[in-house]
Amino acid sequence: MFGSKIHRFLYFLALTGITVGLPLNKIVLSLSGLLLAVNWILEGHYKKKILLFTKNKVAVLLFLIFFLHIFGLIWTTDFEYALRDIRIKLPLLLFPVVIPGIEGLNKKRINYLLFIFTVVVTLLSFINWVVFRGGETGSHTELRDLSLFVSHIRFGLMVVFASFVALVLAFSGFAKEGWKKALLFPIGIWLLYYTWYSQVLSGFLAIGLLVVALLFWFLSKNYSGTKRIVGMIIYPLIIVSVTTLVVFAVLPEKKTRPVPADLEYTTPLGNTYTHILESDLTENGNLVFYYICKKELRQHWSEYSSVPIDSLDAKGNKIYGTLIRYMASKGLRKDATDLKKLSKEDIRYIEQGVASVVYTYGGLRSRLAIVSLELQKYWDGGDPNGSTVLERLESWETGWDIIGDHPLLGVGTGDIQNTFQQYYNVRETRLLPENRHRTHQQFLTMWVTFGIPGIALFLILHIVFLVQVWKANLINSFIFGIVVVSSYLTEDTLETQTGATFVAFFLIVLSAGVVKKENNGDSICYGKQK
Incomplete structure (x- = not known):
């Protein structure tokens, strides 16, 4: 033309x-x-x-x-x-x-x-x-x-x-x-x-x-x-x-559970520690649910932050849970004595929903630490929802199930979404419908x-x-x-x-x-x- x-x-x-x-x-x-x-x-x-x-x-x-x-x-x-x-x-x-x-x-x-x-x-x-x-x-x-x-x-x-x-x-x-x-x-x-x-x-x-x-x-x-x-x-x-370095960075560090008789049960202020002995969850290599004094954290958190401890952080999680994980990542006991060791920057991170000091480092190390925690939760039977890695693992397993039943010609151009929903139901997946x-x-x-x-x-x-x-x-x-x-x-x-x-x-x-x-x-x- x-x-x-x-x-x-x-x-x-x-x-x-x-x-x-x-x-x-x-x-x-x-x-x-x-x-x-x-x-x-x-x-x-x-x-x-x-x-x-x-x-x-x-x-x-x-x-x-x-x-x-x-x-x-x-x-x-x-x-x-x-x-x-x-x-x-x-x-x-x-x-x-x-x-x-x-x-x-x-x-x-x-x-x-x-x-x-x-x-x-x-x-x-x-x-x-x-x-x-x-x-x-x-x-x-x-x-x-x-x-x-x-x-x-x-x-x-x-x-x-x-x-x-x-x-x-x-x-x-x-x-x-x-x-x-x-x-x-x-x-x-x-x-x-x-x-x-x-x-x-x-x-x-x-x-x-x-x-x-x-x-x-x-x-x-x-x-x-x-x-x-x-x-x-x-x-x-x-x-x-x-590859070995990446695998070791992602695979959760297995901590030997402490012998109950070797644990301390009283804080420096005379209150009682709680230890969840059946939990292996770690942050930055430190066990999370040990040496927790909820009473002291509740009493003293307001001295460092204007955000109530029972309210939500910026990511929609309970401040208390984020605080427990963050203190564990720094190797601190969850009591009033170690609460004082948190800096103003640490408090700000907790309010923003940063659950581990490793996440503040940024880059690949931070991302691998997140993946490591997600795998820990998954292997412990935790909820896969909200985790991009765990949701993918669920969808990959479901995809292989479908391939096993339809290997030759697949399910066709338009049926992949419906087929996945059917197989998710058959597998009784823990994923929410939107995931x-x-x-x-x-x-x-x-x-x-x-x-x-x-x-x-x-x-x-x-x-x-x-x-x-x-x-x-x-x-x-x-x-x-x-x-x-x-x-x-x-x-x-x-x-x-x-x-x-x-x-x-x-x-x-x-x-x-x-x-x-x-x-x-x-x-x-x-x-x-x-």
Whole structure:
């Protein structure tokens, strides 16, 4: 309809809009996707575009996964849910069909899109951080409130991806101008700090897998002979060591229960201690429900805080319970004598609902301490509600039960939610109705929904993508592949519009670096990579 230059301009305007809209909001995302589709229709040349589409293995596989959602309607019963799911998965149709036909999407333009994405993510992360710290809306207590624009989990994955991209671009030919290097390197460091600060578990997991994968990348790509052999020997030792440290940090420390005869039963003020002998719950390695004098805590708490001890903290839990756990985490006895040892900052943390001094440290240590406590409660038969880790364990177990009964074809496009509810009831789960979600694990979701064909096609898609970018030496594409796969381990990444768009968009754009084709002597679509 228009000249080729106008169509190309509109294409890159749409691609830029999607890049900006991913971390910003769904409106920009939807409008940019609409512009991309309309421009593709108006431009014509459908035979050429279809040919280019068929030459892109990643695009074909992603399209087949979308078609599987259509095919899955055959054995579904809940068409309302199925149609809603198909609408969410439209990016799996749009980007594979449209983007391979965009002429001129070469390495330079791909790096431009990555640069724009990284800058936008950085700006939004800074806004999130400033607002969360109280710059505009006062104090916050839940880290999930840190993300103002999109889901904190989705944004956390974008932050990890952008941080590594920034560092790679800073030391690549893209940053040959000094100002780019001066901008990108601090951006990478800031986004890594933001991941540490936000404590998104999937973000930590993504960084861990990226470090492992990139270490293997550099050993394989940059060394040969003796150096590679030495590196490959050291490599698994590093992985085992780090994994062991994380496991020991997460697994609760088993404390030997004190012998009742060895315990003290009188406080320095002459009151009686209570010991719950059957409890093994620990905070920071200290038993929680020992050496408790409720009488003294009630009498003296008001000397340090204006918040009544029987009221709720900022997170909705009883101040008394938070106080007990916090004092235990500091190795204190729960009496008037040790209550005096709490600082004003400690009192403020307790009022805010911080139940352990370890949680004040922030970062990975704090997050692992939370996971450790949740596992303790779960193994002791505690309530899984309100714990993201324990709720996931319940949903994963339920997902495997469903797979066991429907391994071949799954339950169909629209029946996954209803099937999960039925199996939760059969299992007599302790999860409240509002917490009875699907698997929170994309691999399980694909298997539950579409059976063996679904999980097989899904695995093939990502294996093909990673193998292609490995052979083509495209490190940013490799980074994205690892980030996405890591997200599947703890999240239903494709089950939201933002998640589906993030995955489909960058899978296709970044696969552009490995698609080269000659047609009548002319370089088409992606051009040669340097």
